[in-house]
Amino acid sequence: MRFIDPHVHMSSRTTDDYEAMRDAGIVAVIEPAFWLGQPRTNVGSFIDYYASLLGWERFRAAQFGIKHYCTMGLNSKEANNEALAEAVMEILPQYVAKEGVVAVGEIGYDDQTELEDKYYRAQLELAKEVDLPVMIHTPHRDKKAGTTRSMDVALEHGLPPHKVIVDHNNEETVKETLDRGFWAAFTIYPKTKMGKERMAAVIEQYGSERIIVDSSADWGSSDPLAVPKCAAVMQERGISDEDIETCCYKNALAAYGQSGQFNESDWLDRDKIDQSNLFEGNSVLRGQEPFIEK
């Protein structure tokens, strides 16, 4: 079975991860712009980060046969540094409509401060202007109210629910998210957020319509194989292949495909892997024989 991991921070992962992901059937990944575990101190760090999502990381993924896409945005945590946030909002128009950018995200609330609200709203407007879907990061703390508020504000700004992916759902938030017509994404984390068994139970209860499974793997304790592993658990529990394919592949394709930048043909007809290629003079290899797919 083919999988998409529509939320994974590959910049923090190793080439072993890429190989394992490809072997497990992951054909495409979306890397949302996020924070780096510690706050950045100047706009130049954002410029280089955005450039790496569009350039080096895309190249690196291609070397392992995986198509890499990204979302662009100012995350909620760093929205709290107003001077920096203003500078980032000024450069964002230069990145948000680039090739392979499939959404504005991940944006939304963390502490639900006034500044977070201000930049969340500004970015919803930007998404409308360039006609892109929005990927919402819902807060860890005060989750239920924060998720409701995220959706309220998106609607207030005129975003149609079908253009909005609400991520990091759990059993407490999923019903409202689905009832209001939004896409409900779930992050499968080894310990926090959502577990594989719980995910399977959600599918059993709600079906697979508009539900998206992702790993959100990053620099913390997380699993880049969460999507295929979760699919295996669902299979064991007797969930149909059709439902599994819907929540682990097709829904992500439909939701982010609305950008016009995320097409199945991108990976079905992709170039053969050729690790002898260089990106700005750099190779992913360190003396190994290049792998050239036949």
Added chain:
Amino acid sequence: MAMSDNACLLSFLETRLDAAAWQWLTDACEKLSTQASERDLFLSFSLAVRKCGKVALTLNDDELIKANQRCTDWSPLTWRTDHAARISLLFSYPHDDAETFCALLDRLFQAADLGEAEALYLSLPLLPFGEKHVARAQEGLRSNVKAVFEAVAHNSPFPRDHFADDAWNQMVLKALFIESQLNPIVGLEERCNPKLTRMLCDYAHERWAASREISIELWRCVGACADDDALADLKRVLETGQEHEQLAVALSVKDKQPQLLDAYPTLHEQLTQGLCWHDLLANVKA
């Protein structure tokens, strides 16, 4: 750059874009020229590929003549719809002041993805304040992304018109290093110089020492300014090279050093039959 250059680009697009894309582009250009919002320029510059596609222009002969009339020796053979649309947007934005325009270009380059970088580098011969963009052009040549290198080096009079010898020589030598063609470089013969000849012959010796193949195009910039050492290298190819290498040397020396060919009547014959670089390279490829 006169607006008429932009009219030229737009005329190439008008016959190739569908109605919706053409409408989007002309509206965006109009808005940029009247309201001059940097933010609008940045957004539309990125969006151009989504709206106008990535299709080769493949200009017809009349259009290529028109391009050449707008800008001498400019041949937009590799331009695509996204390239042309992006440069039209850039030219629609006011660009009367050199300092402001260069600062704007810096910001576009800084955030450019691959397609955008190609478009910007392809536009070099059309840009106003050409002398201000020499360092930028050299920066493009430092890229190891072949498409970016070639956007600067190929089918463009910019390097010929603006580069000092050292920059020119590095460009030619690097083209050989990254296995890019020399033939599309504008001004190859007229910019030949003794230092380049020496650099190329040194490179040929390195390749010979390593028993590696040498691009026949290397000899093209050797014949015109050959000193005694270079003449010895040319003779070596005539004596020991394969036929296509001998023909390359014959083309290279036919004007300045024709006596080298006295002992090679078959090469002479090929020259009198009108052999040229284009055909020779096409034959080698085939």
